[in-house]
Each structure stands twice: as C-alpha cells, then as structure tokens.
Amino acid sequence: MSGAPGEVRPLSARLSAPGSAPPPPRTGGASAIAASARFALDPPMREAWERALAPYPERRAALMEILHAVQDRLGFVPREAAEEVARFLDIPDVWVFEVLTFYPMYRTSPGGRHALRVCHNIACDLRGARRLLRVLKERFGVSPGGTSADGAFTLETVECLAACGGAPVVDLDGEYREGMTPERLCEALEPLREGNAP
Amino acid sequence: MTGPSDGGSTYLLDRAEIPGAERLSVAREHGAYRALEKALRGMKPADVTEAVKASGLRGRGGAGFPTGLKWTFMPPPADPRSRYFLLNADESEPGTFKDRVLLERDPHLVIEGLALASYAIGARTCYVYMRGEFRRPKRIFEAALGEAREAGLLGKDLLGSGFDLEVFVHRGAGAYIAGEETGAMESIEGKPARPRPKPPFPAGHGLWGCPTTINNVETVANVPAIVERGAEWYRRIGTDKSPGNFLCGVSGHVNRPGVYERPLGTSVRAILEGPAGGVQGRLKAFYPGGSSTGILPARHVDVAMDHESLRAVGSMLGTGGITVLNDTACVVRTAAVLARFYDHETCGQCSQCRVGCAWTRALLDRIEGGAGRLEDLDLLLDLGSGMSGGKTICAFADGAAIPLLSAVRLFSSEFEAHVREGRCPFPEEPEA
Numbered sequence: 234m235s236g237a238p239g240e241v242r243p244l245s246a247r248l249s250a251p252g253s254a255p256p257p258p259r260t261g262g263a264s265a266i267a268a269s270a271r272f273a274l275d276p277p278m279r280e281a282w283e284r285a286l287a288p289y290p291e292r293r294a295a296l297m298e299i300l301h302a303v304q305d306r307l308g309f310v311p312r313e314a315a316e317e318v319a320r321f322l323d324i325p326d327v328w329v330f331e332v333l334t335f336y337p338m339y340r341t342s343p344g345g346r347h348a349l350r351v352c353h354n355i356a357c358d359l360r361g362a363r364r365l366l367r368v369l370k371e372r373f374g375v376s377p378g379g380t381s382a383d384g385a386f387t388l389e390t391v392e393c394l395a396a397c398g399g400a401p402v403v404d405l406d407g408e409y410r411e412g413m414t415p416e417r418l419c420e421a422l423e424p425l426r427e428g429n430a431p
Numbered sequence: 432m433t434g435p436s437d438g439g440s441t442y443l444l445d446r447a448e449i450p451g452a453e454r455l456s457v458a459r460e461h462g463a464y465r466a467l468e469k470a471l472r473g474m475k476p477a478d479v480t481e482a483v484k485a486s487g488l489r490g491r492g493g494a495g496f497p498t499g500l501k502w503t504f505m506p507p508p509a510d511p512r513s514r515y516f517l518l519n520a521d522e523s524e525p526g527t528f529k530d531r532v533l534l535e536r537d538p539h540l541v542i543e544g545l546a547l548a549s550y551a552i553g554a555r556t557c558y559v560y561m562r563g564e565f566r567r568p569k570r571i572f573e574a575a576l577g578e579a580r581e582a583g584l585l586g587k588d589l590l591g592s593g594f595d596l597e598v599f600v601h602r603g604a605g606a607y608i609a610g611e612e613t614g615a616m617e618s619i620e621g622k623p624a625r626p627r628p629k630p631p632f633p634a635g636h637g638l639w640g641c642p643t644t645i646n647n648v649e650t651v652a653n654v655p656a657i658v659e660r661g662a663e664w665y666r667r668i669g670t671d672k673s674p675g676n677f678l679c680g681v682s683g684h685v686n687r688p689g690v691y692e693r694p695l696g697t698s699v700r701a702i703l704e705g706p707a708g709g710v711q712g713r714l715k716a717f718y719p720g721g722s723s724t725g726i727l728p729a730r731h732v733d734v735a736m737d738h739e740s741l742r743a744v745g746s747m748l749g750t751g752g753i754t755v756l757n758d759t760a761c762v763v764r765t766a767a768v769l770a771r772f773y774d775h776e777t778c779g780q781c782s783q784c785r786v787g788c789a790w791t792r793a794l795l796d797r798i799e800g801g802a803g804r805l806e807d808l809d810l811l812l813d814l815g816s817g818m819s820g821g822k823t824i825c826a827f828a829d830g831a832a833i834p835l836l837s838a839v840r841l842f843s844s845e846f847e848a849h850v851r852e853g854r855c856p857f858p859e860e861p862e863a
C-alpha cells in the first residue's frame with residue numbers, strides 16, 4: 234500500500250488516476266421502451282387488471298401486478314401498454330415508466346421465444362456459472378443481454394435467485410433448474426431450438 | 432433438509448420433511464394451526480406479543496431485531512388508522528435460500544405464523560412481499576392460502592373469534608432493494624423501491640402512512656412453536672441472547688449444500704462437517720450470514736453461529752446463510768462479483784452508495800483483471816469507509832462495504848498478489 238504519511242489527495246483526483254475506467258453510463262429511461270402495434274386491451278386483459286386492484290386501498294398499488302400481467306402475455310411491456318395502464322390507473326405516464334425501468338424483471342422490448350436467466354452471483358459463480366455462460370455462447374451463440382440468431386433464446390445474467398444450495402441455477406421460462414451442468418443445460422435447450430420444436 | 436441428528440428439538444422443518452405437507456389436510460394431521468386455535472380461543476393479542484417478547488425471538492431477516500419488542504411499537508388499538516402486517520418474502524440476499532424452503536414445503540407454517548403476528552399487532556390485512564422470480568413458491572403458497580380461507584382459518588371471523596384477516600401476495604420484479612423494509616412498502620404502493628428516510632418508522636407511518644409491522648418469513652415461522660409450547664421451552668434452545676433454532680443455508684464448496692435447522696450457537700464447523708457433508712477441498716474462507724456480512728478466514732471455523740459470537744470476530748449472523756470458499760477460489764473475484772451485484776442493485780438515492788458502488792466495482796474488476804495498482808487497495812478502504820457507518824438512507828451501503836472491507840483487510844496478500852503478478856493467480860474455475 235502506498236501514499237506518504239499524512240498525504241491527503243482529494244478522492245476525485247485519485248479516482249481519475251490513469252488507467253481507471255469511469256463507471257459506464259446507465260442506460261434506460263422511457264425512450265428505451267419499445268413501441269408495438271401488438272397491444273390491445275381485450276376483455277381477459279381488462280379482467281386481469283380489474284382483479285389486480287382488489288387487494289389495495291389505492292389504484293396505483295396495482296401497477297406492478299398489471300405490468301406482470303401484460304408481460305406474462307406478451308413477453309414484454311410495450312409503450313402502448315404502459316400508456317394504457319397509466320390511463321387505467323389514472324396516473325401520469327411517467328409513474329408507469331419509472332416502475333417499468335426501475336425493476337429489472339420487466340422487459341421493455343421483445344425477446345426470444347424462451348427466456349434463459351443464468352444466476353452469476355457468489356454461490357453459482359463458485360460452482361460453475363461461468364462454464365454455463367461459456368457453453369451458451371459456444372453452442373447456442375448467445376451472450377448475456379442477447380438473443381440467439383434463430384430467435385429461440387434470450388439470455389440474461391441475474392443476481393442470486395435464492396436457490397444457492399442448488400448452484401449453479403438457471404431460470405428457464407420461469408422455472409428453476411438447479412444443479413446445472415453444461416451437459417444438462419444443452420439437453421434442456423436442444424429440444425427448444427428452432428426446427429426441434431415438438 | 433434435516434434437523435439435528437443429535438436429538439435436539441426441531442420445529443421449523445419438521446413438516447417440511449413430510450411429503451404433501453403443503454396441503455391443509457396433511458399439515459393439520461401434523462399439528463398445523465394448533466397454536467392459532469390456542470391464541471384465538473384463549474389469548475388476547477397482547478398475550479401473544481408478551482409470549483414472543485419473553486421468548487427472546489430475534490428477526491431472521493438480517494438485523495436480528497427483537498421481534499416482540501418490534502410489535503410493541505405499534506400504536507394503541509384506539510388509533511383509528513388501518514394497520515398492516517407485511518411479510519417479507521423477498522429473499523434476495525446472495526447466499527440466502529431458506530424462506531423459499533418454508534414457502535414451498537410448509538406454507539401453512541408460514542400462514543399460521545403471519546396470522547399470529549397479525550393478530551398480535553391488530554392488523555386485518557397482511558401483504559406478503561414475494562420476489563417476482565418465486566413463481567413456484569407463489570403458486571404453492573397461494574394454493575395454501577386458498578385452502579386456509581376455505582377452512583375459515585383466514586378471512587372473516589377466524590375460528591369464530593371475531594378477528595378478520597385478509598392476506599394478499601404482492602409480486603416483486605427483481606430488485607434486491609425492495610427487500611429493505613421501507614423499499615418493500617414503496618414497492619407495494621406501486622412505486623420504485625427507494626427506501627424512505629427513517630424516522631418516521633414503519634410502526635407509526637408505514638404502508639400508505641398507516642401503522643405497519645414487517646417481519647421475515649423465517650421469523651414468523653418461529654411464532655407458532657412459541658405460542659404452543661411457551662417462551663420458557665423456546666429459551667432452552669440456542670443461546671441466552673440468541674435463542675431458538677435457525678435455518679442455515681449452506682452453499683459453495685461443500686459436499687451437501689442445503690438448508691439445515693440447528694440451534695443458534697452451533698459452530699460453523701459442526702454445520703460444515705455435519706449436515707453439509709464436509710468441505711470440498713481445503714477450506715479457505717466463508718461468509719457466515721449472506722453477502723452483507725464480513726468474510727472470515729478458515730481459522731474462524733469454530734465460531735458459533737449467533738449474533739454475539741460472530742460480532743466478536745468482526746462479522747455478523749445476517750441471514751444465517753454460510754457460503755464456503757475452498758482454497759482454489761479467489762477472494763478478489765468473489766469481492767468483485769459482490770461489488771457488481773451491489774452496483775447493479777443500488778437505488779441511487781445516496782451519493783455515498785451510488786458512487787461508492789460504481790467505483791468499488793470498477794476497481795475490483797481492474798485488480799481481478801490484472802491491471803490493478805497497490806494504491807487501489809487504499810482507495811478501496813477509503814471508499815468502503817465512506818459508504819459505511821450509517822451515513823445513508825438505508826443499510827444497503829453498509830451491507831456493500833462490509834464484505835469489501837473485510838476482504839481487503841483479511842486477504843490483502845491475495846489482492847497484492849494480483850497486482851504483483853498482473854493477473855489472477857487462481858484457476859479460472861474453482862475446483863469443487
């Protein structure tokens with residue numbers, strides 16, 4: 234460790250020392266929410282929205298459940314849906330956009346047919362999550378944040394899924410797969426590839 | 432998932448071991464709701480609080496706050512506002528995976544516990560804040576809620592006592608900070624989970640400005656046994672200041688990772704060598720209670736898992752989840768993984784936290800990548816101390832600083848080796 238005794242350099246000077254990369258800018262915001270002509274508030278969806286209101290004394294509180302309902306159906310929340318939700322709850326659009334972009338589970342653009350979420354937190358990192366990510370890149374051509382060329386898989390890395398005893402853990406379309414090895418992961422994914430669909 | 436083989440008393444996972452215990456009929460055959468019946472038929476709400484206070488039960492969500500005392504902070508029943516009980520099922524602290532076991536394998540224990548807590552504090556509405564990834568636990572738990580409601584164990588006039596209780600599950604959407612108590616409240620109100628400055632405290636000003644008590648899933652799972660068997664029985668388990676059993680989730684380099692029920696005060700060695708089946712390879716270090724507790728080198732393996740003993744060696748009991756590193760694992764890499772996690776999860780309200788997380792992440796990546804400098808270690812210590820000491824709105828920043836500071840202080844030679852060699856000296860993949 235270095236630094237003359239008693240020497241005080243301002244933190245900002247030391248942080249911008251040569252070789253230190255500044256933190257990357259954060260992305261997101263309402264402009265990142267994709268538009269889609271696909272959204273229509275049909276009766277089943279309206280019913281789901283109405284049901285979401287029941288537990289709460291205020292309409293706004295149903296927001297998260299309503300966004301889940303949209304995403305469960307469409308795979309993401311398009312801008313038109315977000316605006317419709319705002320009208321339904323009688324709140325400003327921005328209140329919807331800020332929730333949509335604050336919580337990482339909500340998608341604001343379409344993904345592949347299957348959602349693959351690989352935990353890369355401590356227990357999974359210690360027990361082979363990196364191997365899983367490598368095999369996904371080599372065998373399926375998909376990297377974190379991306380979708381495979383055949384549109385079959387969207388891959389995300391996620392933080393601890395509260396299944397550390399079964400590390401490494403993969404969440405495939407909302408179901409946990411524990412104790413994953415590269416072999417077992419390939420076995421689970423091969424049948425889901427384009428052309429292999431049952 | 433087993434209790435002590437040494438014949439000790441268990442009460443958290445007993446039913447979880449029984450196939451089909453998520454169904455009400457099976458759960459009732461094995462004692463479910465006896466404590467709730469006892470309380471509703473013969474105890475006043477204050478008697479339940481008194482029993483929990485006398486038991487010495489401390490919260491299992493991370494901070495270890497005395498549960499009965501927390502319940503007494505609620506305003507008197509004459510307060511005209513609605514009162515809420517909030518059950519924290521966000522379980523997002525890395526290395527922690529015990530609440531999910533209870534929700535999936537013995538949901539009626541959790542429901543009985545939350546009903547007793549709600550009764551004690553006079554709440555007629557309970558929200559369960561459940562992390563969005565918990566699709567399966569949610570399915571199982573909601574089915575159990577339905578069965579309990581059918582049987583008159585929830586809803587109107589519970590067991591003819593005049594007490595009403597509705598329970599709702601609120602789905603989160605993947606933010607760790609939503610597990611912080613006021614973050615969870617903001618989230619239930621339909622907002623980003625940005626923690627609120629305290630005071631005001633939730634007991635006076637919680638959900639929608641109304642009196643609210645929040646507890647962890649495992650915390651309330653202790654309550655039925657306390658009500659049924661009494662505080663004196665409970666106090667005989669565990670240690671004087673940390674009574675009762677706890678669920679110990681063991682992960683990382685052990686032969687049998689899993690969730691085990693043991694008395695507080697059990698040594699880390701007894702857990703690793705007993706139910707966890709021994710360390711794979713040679714033990715180098717462990718996080719004793721989730722990612723926000725200080726990492727401890729192998730020489731502390733005989734430390735007891737209770738609040739006081741872990742504090743004495745410079746760490747914390749936290750959530751009781753032990754993560755084990757063998758000697759092929761890299762401490763710098765683990766610190767970098769956690770720094771990335773905290774940087775990803777900070778809500779960004781406090782500059783110490785937002786800026787500190789971004790820079791500790793960048794510095795640790797640089798050191799792990801082989802481009803670090805020795806003065807980066809001082810910088811990490813400075814950043815860590817800037818983030819800690821309760822300077823921020825919530826305890827997240829402290830939680831991010833603690834594992835960082837402990838790793839740099841206790842494993843400085845490992846950090847220095849990265850700098851000296853210009854690369855990570857450990858195998859790319861630890862050997863398990």
Ligand SMILES: Cc1cc2nc3c(=O)[nH]c(=O)nc-3n(C[C@H](O)[C@H](O)[C@H](O)COP(=O)(O)O)c2cc1C
Nearest residue numbers: 490491492519521522523610611612646647650826
């Ligand atoms: C950043 C942060 C995340 C937290 N996450 C959780 C969580 O996922 N589950 C939980 O029960 N408590 C969590 N807590 C602790 C809660 O704030 C609160 O103390 C706890 O739910 C109270 O319950 P208890 O007294 O029964 O332990 C978290 C705290 C912080 C600061």
Ligand code: SF4
Nearest residue numbers: 780781784823825827
């Ligand atoms: S300490 Fe961090 S997570 Fe907590 S309120 Fe401040 S910025 Fe948000």
Ligand code: FES
Nearest residue numbers: 352357393394397
């Ligand atoms: S670290 Fe992957 S599930 Fe906990």
